[in-house]
Amino acid sequence: xxxxxxxxxxxxxxxxxxxxxxxxxxxxxxxxxxxxxxxxxxxxxxxxxxxxxxxxxxxxxxxxxxxxxxxxxxxxxxxxxxxxxxxxxxxxxxxxxxxxxxxxxxxxxxxxxxxxxxxxxxxxxxxxxxxxxxxxx
Amino acid sequence: xxxxxxxxxxxxxxxxxxxxxxxxxxxxxxxxxxxxxxxxxxxxxxxxxxxxxxxxxxxxxxxxxxxxxxxxxxxxxxxxxxxxxxxxxxxxxxxxxxxxxxxxxxxxxxxxxxxxxxxxxxxxxxxxxxxxxxxxx
DNA sequence: GCAAAATGCTACCCCCGGGTAGAATATAAA
DNA sequence: TTTATATTCTACCCGGGGGTAGCATTTTGC
Numbered sequence: 001x002x003x004x005x006x007x008x009x010x011x012x013x014x015x016x017x018x019x020x021x022x023x024x025x026x027x028x029x030x031x032x033x034x035x036x037x038x039x040x041x042x043x044x045x046x047x048x049x050x051x052x053x054x055x056x057x058x059x060x061x062x063x064x065x066x067x068x069x070x071x072x073x074x075x076x077x078x079x080x081x082x083x084x085x086x087x088x089x090x091x092x093x094x095x096x097x098x099x100x101x102x103x104x105x106x107x108x109x110x111x112x113x114x115x116x117x118x119x120x121x122x123x124x125x126x127x128x129x130x131x132x133x134x135x136x137x
Numbered sequence: 138x139x140x141x142x143x144x145x146x147x148x149x150x151x152x153x154x155x156x157x158x159x160x161x162x163x164x165x166x167x168x169x170x171x172x173x174x175x176x177x178x179x180x181x182x183x184x185x186x187x188x189x190x191x192x193x194x195x196x197x198x199x200x201x202x203x204x205x206x207x208x209x210x211x212x213x214x215x216x217x218x219x220x221x222x223x224x225x226x227x228x229x230x231x232x233x234x235x236x237x238x239x240x241x242x243x244x245x246x247x248x249x250x251x252x253x254x255x256x257x258x259x260x261x262x263x264x265x266x267x268x269x270x271x272x273x274x
Numbered sequence: 275g276c277a278a279a280a281t282g283c284t285a286c287c288c289c290c291g292g293g294t295a296g297a298a299t300a301t302a303a304a
Numbered sequence: 305t306t307t308a309t310a311t312t313c314t315a316c317c318c319g320g321g322g323g324t325a326g327c328a329t330t331t332t333g334c
Contacts, residue, residue, distance in 0.1 A: 001138060001139070001140075001224050001225045001254065002138070002224040002227065002229070003138075003229060003230070003231075004321070004322090005231070005321075005322065005323095006321080006322085008229075008230050008231045011230065011242070011243065012230060012242075015242045026279085026280065026281090027280080027281075028279090028280080037322085037323060037324080038324095039323070039324060039325075040322070040323055040324085042281075042282080043282090043283095045281090046281075046282065046283090049281090056280095056281060056282090057280085057281085057331095058280065058281055058282090058329085058330045058331060058332095059279075059280060059281085059330050059331025059332050060277095060278060060279045060280060060330090060331060060332040060333065061279075061280075061331090061332065061333090062279075062280045062281065062330085062331075062332085063280070063281085064281090083321095087138045087139040088138045090139065092139070092140055092145075093140070093145050093148065093149060094140075094142070094145045105148070105149075105152045105266040105267070105269070106148065106212075106266065109257055109261050109265075109266075110257075113250060113253055113254050113257065116250055116253075117138065117250050120246055120247075120250065124246050128246075129242040129243065129246075130242070132242070136232055136235070136239065136240070136241050136242075141291070141292090142291075142292065142293095143291080143292085163309085163310065163311090164310080164311075165309090165310080174292085174293060174294080175294095176293070176294060176295075177292070177293055177294085179311075179312080180312090180313095182311090183311075183312065183313090186311095193310095193311065193312090194301095194310085194311085195299085195300045195301060195302095195310065195311055195312090196300050196301025196302055196303095196309075196310060196311080197300095197301060197302040197303065197307095197308065197309045197310060198301090198302065198303085198309075198310075199300085199301075199302085199309075199310045199311065200310070200311085201311090220291095
């Protein structure tokens with residue numbers, strides 16, 4: 001019942017970048033400021049780059065930059081890229097088909113929470129996460 | 138965002154046992170009926186036995202039996218025994234201290250869901266899970 | 275042109291959840 | 305007493321997420 005470390009890192013990193021404006025941030029500086037393993041974060045940002053969430057700037061003074069509007073980048077997209085959303089959509093007891101018509105024993109107790117979480121992931125944007133000052137990152 | 142296989146198996150197995158009365162069930166029969174790996178389920182039941190959720194009956198015609206009243210066995214207890222509840226209580230972004238006073242960026246979006254899930258686990262009993270006919274197990 | 279600083283890529287290692295194998299032990303039925 | 309059927313215990317293997325290391329590549333600043 002937790003995000004993968006990859007998702008934790010990706011979200012914290014993007015929130016930090018969003019928070020400090022639209023400039024270019026090197027992986028080194030992000031890694032130092034957020035306490036995230038350098039090489040690991042590098043792979044993560046590379047992946048977010050190839051999926052079009054951020055843009056890479058090569059060479060000296062290079063790094064990564066968020067290009068799309070923050071209101072456009074939703075949690076569900078980030079999580080889907082780095083860990084996939086399958087585990088948020090599947091039956092809690094692992095059955096292939098599980099719905100109102102043919103429920104597992106936990107369905108009535110779980111489906112509400114599952115739907116709520118998915119809805120939250122799909123509706124919450126990077127703009128919302130970044131807008132409040134004073135929060136830890 | 139999912140139960141460990143261990144929790145899936147433990148819940149399905151206990152629901153199945155509760156459903157078919159208070160008799161003794163061998164690991165072999167449970168494994169066959171539910172499609173759960175035999176040796177793996179054996180270790181799981183042994184653990185549930187040492188924690189007092191079920192009772193082992195050795196020798197020929199032996200197996201496991203639920204002893205405590207079904208209204209007394211809650212999901213939270215089962216999950217805590219086989220996989221632990223830590224991941225259901227911690228901050229979604231992994232911060233050590235994260236609360237209303239000192240929130241992480243996701244706190245306001247996540248804490249409600251977290252509390253709801255924990256409350257569900259702590260209040261739902263084996264009796265509730267087992268009572269409905271026609272559900273898959 | 276050259277060096278510094280950055281991304282990009284490949285190959286590893288470690289830990290742990292999940293799963294398997296086999297022998298030891300206990301006990302009811304024959 | 306023997307045998308069949310069960311739990312119990314230990315050791316091992318596999319795959320994947322998390323993490324590290326090294327080198328190639330790119331591009332700016334001098």
